[in-house]
Amino acid sequence: MSTNPISNDLFLRACRREAVERTPVWFMRQAGRYLPEYRAVREKVDFLTLCKTPELAARVTVQPVEIIGVDAAIVFSDILVLPEAMGMTLFVHEGKGGPHFAEPVRSRSAIDRLVLPDPAAKLRFVTDALRTSKRELQNRVPLIGFSGAPWTLAAYMVEGRGSKDFRHIKGLIYDSPGDAHVLLEKLSQAVGDYLLAQIDAGADAIQIFDTWGGVLGKSEFEEFSLRHITSVVSRVRGRHVPIIVFCKDCSQSLEPIASCGADVVSLDWKSDIGEARAAVGHRVALQGNLDPVVLFGSKESVERGVRRVLEKFGHGNGHIFNLGHGILPDTPVANVRTFVEAVKTLSVVYHREPAGVMRHA
Amino acid sequence: MSTNPISNDLFLRACRREAVERTPVWFMRQAGRYLPEYRAVREKVDFLTLCKTPELAARVTVQPVEIIGVDAAIVFSDILVLPEAMGMTLFVHEGKGGPHFAEPVRSRSAIDRLVLPDPAAKLRFVTDALRTSKRELQNRVPLIGFSGAPWTLAAYMVEGRGSKDFRHIKGLIYDSPGDAHVLLEKLSQAVGDYLLAQIDAGADAIQIFDTWGGVLGKSEFEEFSLRHITSVVSRVRGRHVPIIVFCKDCSQSLEPIASCGADVVSLDWKSDIGEARAAVGHRVALQGNLDPVVLFGSKESVERGVRRVLEKFGHGNGHIFNLGHGILPDTPVANVRTFVEAVKTLSVVYHREPAGVMRHA
Numbered sequence: 001m002s003t004n005p006i007s008n009d010l011f012l013r014a015c016r017r018e019a020v021e022r023t024p025v026w027f028m029r030q031a032g033r034y035l036p037e038y039r040a041v042r043e044k045v046d047f048l049t050l051c052k053t054p055e056l057a058a059r060v061t062v063q064p065v066e067i068i069g070v071d072a073a074i075v076f077s078d079i080l081v082l083p084e085a086m087g088m089t090l091f092v093h094e095g096k097g098g099p100h101f102a103e104p105v106r107s108r109s110a111i112d113r114l115v116l117p118d119p120a121a122k123l124r125f126v127t128d129a130l131r132t133s134k135r136e137l138q139n140r141v142p143l144i145g146f147s148g149a150p151w152t153l154a155a156y157m158v159e160g161r162g163s164k165d166f167r168h169i170k171g172l173i174y175d176s177p178g179d180a181h182v183l184l185e186k187l188s189q190a191v192g193d194y195l196l197a198q199i200d201a202g203a204d205a206i207q208i209f210d211t212w213g214g215v216l217g218k219s220e221f222e223e224f225s226l227r228h229i230t231s232v233v234s235r236v237r238g239r240h241v242p243i244i245v246f247c248k249d250c251s252q253s254l255e256p257i258a259s260c261g262a263d264v265v266s267l268d269w270k271s272d273i274g275e276a277r278a279a280v281g282h283r284v285a286l287q288g289n290l291d292p293v294v295l296f297g298s299k300e301s302v303e304r305g306v307r308r309v310l311e312k313f314g315h316g317n318g319h320i321f322n323l324g325h326g327i328l329p330d331t332p333v334a335n336v337r338t339f340v341e342a343v344k345t346l347s348v349v350y351h352r353e354p355a356g357v358m359r360h361a
Numbered sequence: 362m363s364t365n366p367i368s369n370d371l372f373l374r375a376c377r378r379e380a381v382e383r384t385p386v387w388f389m390r391q392a393g394r395y396l397p398e399y400r401a402v403r404e405k406v407d408f409l410t411l412c413k414t415p416e417l418a419a420r421v422t423v424q425p426v427e428i429i430g431v432d433a434a435i436v437f438s439d440i441l442v443l444p445e446a447m448g449m450t451l452f453v454h455e456g457k458g459g460p461h462f463a464e465p466v467r468s469r470s471a472i473d474r475l476v477l478p479d480p481a482a483k484l485r486f487v488t489d490a491l492r493t494s495k496r497e498l499q500n501r502v503p504l505i506g507f508s509g510a511p512w513t514l515a516a517y518m519v520e521g522r523g524s525k526d527f528r529h530i531k532g533l534i535y536d537s538p539g540d541a542h543v544l545l546e547k548l549s550q551a552v553g554d555y556l557l558a559q560i561d562a563g564a565d566a567i568q569i570f571d572t573w574g575g576v577l578g579k580s581e582f583e584e585f586s587l588r589h590i591t592s593v594v595s596r597v598r599g600r601h602v603p604i605i606v607f608c609k610d611c612s613q614s615l616e617p618i619a620s621c622g623a624d625v626v627s628l629d630w631k632s633d634i635g636e637a638r639a640a641v642g643h644r645v646a647l648q649g650n651l652d653p654v655v656l657f658g659s660k661e662s663v664e665r666g667v668r669r670v671l672e673k674f675g676h677g678n679g680h681i682f683n684l685g686h687g688i689l690p691d692t693p694v695a696n697v698r699t700f701v702e703a704v705k706t707l708s709v710v711y712h713r714e715p716a717g718v719m720r721h722a
Contacts, residue, residue, distance in 0.1 A: 165689060170654040174662045217652060217685075218612075218633040251579075251613045252631070271613070272579040291578060293531040301535045324578075328526060 004139045006204070011072040011142050015205060015242035015264050017285050017318035023310065023347035024071035025340055026144075028246075029326035030064040031076045034333060037063050047092045051077050052125040058132035065141055068333075068340055072142050072205070075130050075198075079148030079209060082194055083157050085117035104160030106168065108176075111183045116190055119197035126194075127201035134202035145203030147194050149210035149247070150187035150232065151225035154180070156212075166215050173224050180224060188228045192235040199239045207244040207266070208232065214249020221253055226260060233261040244287060248325065251276075258284050269324025274312035285318035292323045295335045302335050306342040315350050365500045367565070372433040372503050376566060376603035376625050378646050378679035384671065384708035385432035386701055387505075389607075390687035391425040392437045395694060398424050408453045412438050413486040419493035426502055429694075429701055433503050433566070436491050436559075440509030440570060443555055444518050446478035465521030467529065469537075472544045477551055480558035487555075488562035495563035506564030508555050510571035510608070511548035511593065512586035515541070517573075527576050534585050541585060549589045553596040560600045568605040568627070569593065575610020582614055587621060594622040605648060609686065612637075619645045630685025635673035646679035653684045656696045663696050667703040676711050 006012065010024035032038055038060050042050060050056050057076040064070050080099050084090040089102035105111055117123060126145075134143050148156075156162070158169040173180045195206050213225040225247070233243055246266035247257055258265050258280035267276055267288035277286055294305035306321075313319045321343045327336070367373065371385035393399055399421050403411060411417050418437040425431050441460050445451040450463035466472055478484060487506075495504050509517075517523070519530040534541045556567050574586040586608070594604055607627035608618055619626050619641035628637055628649035638647055655666035667682075674680045682704045688697070 165654055167654050167657050167689075170652065171658055174652075174655055174666065175658045214631070217631050218636070221631075249610065249631075252633075270575070270578050270582075270610075275579070291531065291535075293526055293528050294535055296528050297532055297536045305535065328528075 006139045006142055008071055008141045011320060012204060012242060014318060014320045015244070015285050019317055020351055021348065022344055022351055023319050023321045025321040025343040026064075026070040026072040026074065027323045027327055027339075028074075030068070030070055030074065031060045032327065033329035034327055034331040034336065035063055035067065036333070037067060047078070048081075048090070051081060051129075054125055054128035054132045057125070057129035058136055061129065061133040061143075062136050065137065068336055069344075070141070070340060072144055073133060073137055074144040074146060074207070075126065075133055075203070077126050077129065077146070079146070079153065079211075080156060081123065081126065082117075082147060082190060083114075083153055085119070085122035086114045086190060088114075088157060098162050099156075100161035101157060104168065105154075105157045105183065108179050108182075111179060111186070114183075114186055116186065116193065119194050123194060123197065127197050130198055130201040130203055142204035143202060144205045144207055144244075145195065145198030145201075146207040146209060147191045147198075147232075149208050149213065149225060149245075150184045150191055150228040151216075152210050152212045153187050153191070154183050155215075158183075166212070170215075173220060177224075184224060184228045185231075188231045192232050195232065195236050196239070199236070199241055203241065205242040205244065206236065207246060208262075210245070210247040210250070213247040213253075218252055221247075221250060222256055226253065226256055229262075230260040237261055244320075246287075254280060264320065266322060267324065271324075272312060273309060273319075274314060277313055277318075281318060285320060286313065287320040287322045289322065289324040290339070292325050292328050292331070295323075295327065295331045295339060297335075299335070299338050302338045303342045303346070306339060307346055310343075310347055310350055313350070317351070319350075321347070367500045367503055369432055369502045372681060373565060373603060375679060375681045376605070376646050380678055381712055382709065383705055383712055384674075384680050384682045386682040386704040387425075387431040387433040387435065388684045388688055388700075389435075391429070391431055391435065392421045393688065394690040395688055395692040395697065396424055396428065397694070398428060408439070409442075409451070412442060412490075415486055415489035415493045418486070418490035419497055422490065422494040422504075423497050426498065429697055430705075431502070431701060433505055434494060434498055435505040435507060435568070436487065436494055436564070438487050438490065438507070440507070440514065440572075441517060442484065442487065443478075443508060443551060444475075444514055446480075446483040447475045447551060449475075449518060459523050460517075461522035462518060465529065466515075466518045466544065469540050469543070472540060472547070475544075475547055477547065477554065480555050484555060484558065488558050491559055491562040491564055503565035504563060505566045505568055505605075506556065506559030506562075507568040507570060508552045508559075508593075510569050510574065510586060510606075511545045511552055511589040512577075513571050513573045514548050514552070515544050516576075519544075527573070531576075534581060538585075545585060545589045546592075549592045553593050556593065556597050557600070560597070560602055564602060566603040566605065567597065568607060569623075571606070571608040571611070574608040574614075579613055582608075582611060583617055587614065587617055591621040598622055603646075605681075607648075615641060625681065627683060628685065632685075633673060634670060634680075635675060638674055638679075642679060646681060647674065648681040648683045650683065650685040651700070653686050653689050653692070656684075656688065656692045656700060658696075660696070660699050663699045664703045664707070667700060668707055671704075671708055671711055674711070678712070680711075682708070 092099040244264040245262040269291035603624040605625040606623040630652035
C-alpha cells in the first residue's frame with residue numbers, strides 16, 4: 001500500500017533470509033493484557049468492541065512498538081471474527097471460559113449455510129484497523145496481518161469453543177471426512193479472501209495461526225490441516241509479502257510444513273530451533289522460539305533463555321526472534337523489556353561475518 | 362511371584378518382540394469410569410478410598426479382563442499416591458478440577474522435607490492390591506504395575522495440581538536447575554523403590570507414565586525428564602520384567618526415548634506408528650496408538666481406526682495395541698468391545714508368515 005520505504009525493515013529482510021545487522025524481534029499477543037496501556041483501553045470497551053473499532057485496535061497495535069520497541073507490529077484482532085463474518089454468532093467474555101459460538105457447526109446443512117463473506121464489507125473493521133495502524137506506524141516498522149488456519153477455525157466452529165478432546169471436530173473427520181473437507185475448503189477460500197484483503201489494506205506480511213493442528217495424528221494433520229494451509233498459501237503468495245505459518249505442537253511435521261510454500265515457519269518452544277534449522281533452514285526462515293514462561297523468571301533467566309535460542313540458531317540469516325507461543329497475560333513488563341533488549345544486543349555477533357580460522361585458512 | 366505360567370501371555374511376548382498369533386490389546390485407564398461395573402463400585406467409596414482398599418482396587422483391576430477381554434490387567438491406582446507417601450497432603454474430588462496437593466513444593470526446604478517412603482509400609486495398599494489382583498486373575502493374563510515419571514510427579518508436586526502453563530515447575534528448572542535436579546533425583550529414587558516393590562508384589566510388567574514431559578522443550582525434556590526416567594529404568598531392569606515408557610507429546614524425542622533402556626515405547630495418538638517403527642523398532646517394541654476419540658464414532662469408524670494402526674505398524678512382532686492416551690470417561694462400552702474385538706480379529710494376518718513371492722523366490 002505504502003510507497004515509502006520502512007525505516008526498520010529488519011523483520012522483512014529476515015523473512016526473506018537476507019542479511020541483517022541483528023535479529024529482529026516481535027512476539028505473539030504483543031498487543032495485549034500484559035501492558036497497562038492496553039488494559040487502560042480495554043477498561044472502556046469490551047474485547048469485541050476493541051476488535052471492531054479501528055482507531056482503538058490501531059492504538060493497541062502500535063503500543064508495543066512505542067513502549068517495548070519491537071521490530072514489527074501485528075494488527076490487533078481475533079481469529080474468530082472470520083467465522084462470525086461467515087454467519088456464526090460469537091460471544092467473548094474474557095475470563096469466562098474463553099470465546100464461544102452460540103450454535104456450533106454440527107451438520108452438513110450447517111456447513112452449507114456458512115457464507116463466504118466479502119471482507120471489504122463484513123470485515124471492514126479489520127482492514128480499517130490495518131489502514132489506521134499503517135498510518136500511525138508512519139513506516140517505522142512493518143505491519144503483520146493474520147488469520148487462523150482453516151483447521152483451527154473449523155475446530156472452534158464445530159466444537160463451539162476450545163476443547164480438551166476435540167471430539168466433535170474429530171468425529172467429523174473420522175466419520176464424515178468428505179463433509180470435513182467441504183467445510184475446510186470453504187474456510188480455505190474465506191481465509192484466502194481475508195488475507196488478500198489484509199494485504200490490500202497494507203499488511204506487509206501475514207501469519208497463519210494453526211493453534212490446534214497439534215491435536216491431530218501426523219497423517220490427519222497433513223490431510224485435514226496442512227493441505228488447506230497449503231492451498232491458502234498458494235493463493236496468497238503471488239502478492240510477494242512474506243507468509244509465516246505457525247503450527248503449534250506440530251514439530252514432528254516440520255518437514256512438510258516447511259514445504260507448504262510459506263517463507264517463514266514459526267516454531268513453538270518445544271522445538272529445538274538448531275535442529276529445525278539443520279533440517280529445513282535452507283528452504284525457509286525460522287521464527288521463535290523462547291518459552292513464554294521464561295518471562296516469569298529472573299532477569300538473568302530471561303537473558304540466559306534468549307542467549308540459548310540465539311546459540312541454537314547460530315550464525316547467519318533467516319531468524320526472526322519470537323516467543324514459542326503467545327505472551328502470558330500477567331507477564332512482568334520489565335521482563336518483556338529485558339527480553340527485547342537482550343535479543344537486540346546479544347544477536348549482533350551472530351550477524352557479523354565469522355572471524356578467525358576460516359578467514360585465515 | 363507366581364510360578365504358574367500365564368495362560369494368555371501374548372502381551373509379555375509382544376513386549377519382548379517374540380512371535381505372537383495376534384496383536385495383544387489393553388488400554389490405559391481400562392479400569393475406570395466408562396464401565397458401569399466400575400461406577401457401581403465407586404458409588405460406595407470415594408476415589409482415594411478405592412485406591413487404598415486392596416480388595417476393591419483388585420476388583421476394578423480385574424473387571425476389564427472379564428468384561429472386555431483385554432490381554433493384560435493394570436493395577437488400579439493413581440500416580441499421586443507416591444507424593445502423598447513422601448509427605449504431601451493429597452485431595453481428590455473427582456470433577457472438581459482434578460486432584461491437588463494442599464501445599465505445593467515451592468522451596469528448597471520443602472524439597473528437603475520430602476521423605477523417601479518405604480513402599481512396603483507407606484504404599485502397602487498398592488502392593489496388596491497387586492497381590493490380590495494377581496490372585497484373582499488366576500494367571501489368565503499378566504498384571505501391569507505403574508508409576509508416574511519423576512518429571513510428571515515433580516510437575517504435580519510443584520504446581521500443586523494440573524496446570525496450563527506449568528510456570529512454577531518451569532520456574533524451578535529455569536531459575537534453579539540445581540534444586541530441580543535434587544527434587545528429581547529424590548523422586549527417581551522413590552519411583553525406583555516403588556516399582557521394585559510392585560514387581561516383588563507380582564507385577565509382570567511395569568509402565569512409567571510421563572504425562573507432562575511434552576510441556577518441555579526438547580533439550581529440557583532430555584535433561585529434566587528423560588535423564589531421570591533412564592535412571593529409574595536402569596535400577597529396575599535387572600528384574601527382567603518388561604518396562605514400558607509412555608511420554609505423552611514427546612514424539613520429537615522418540616530416538617532418545619527408545620534408547621533409555623525400556624523394552625517398550627508407548628506412543629500417543631499423534632505419532633505415526635509406522636514411521637516410529639522404521640525409526641526405532643529394531644530396539645524396542647511399540648505400544649499404541651489409536652486416538653481415544655475414535656471410540657466416540659460409529660462401529661465402522663472404530664474398525665477403520667484399528668485397521669489403520671495395524672496397517673501402519675505392518676507385519677511382524679513387537680506391537681502391543683493400546684490407545685494413544687487414557688480412554689475418555691464417557692466412551693460407549695459397545696465401542697470398547699468393538700475396538701478390542703477388531704484388534705483380535707484384524708491383527709491375525711499380520712502375524713502369519715508372509716506368503717507369496719518371498720517363499721517361492
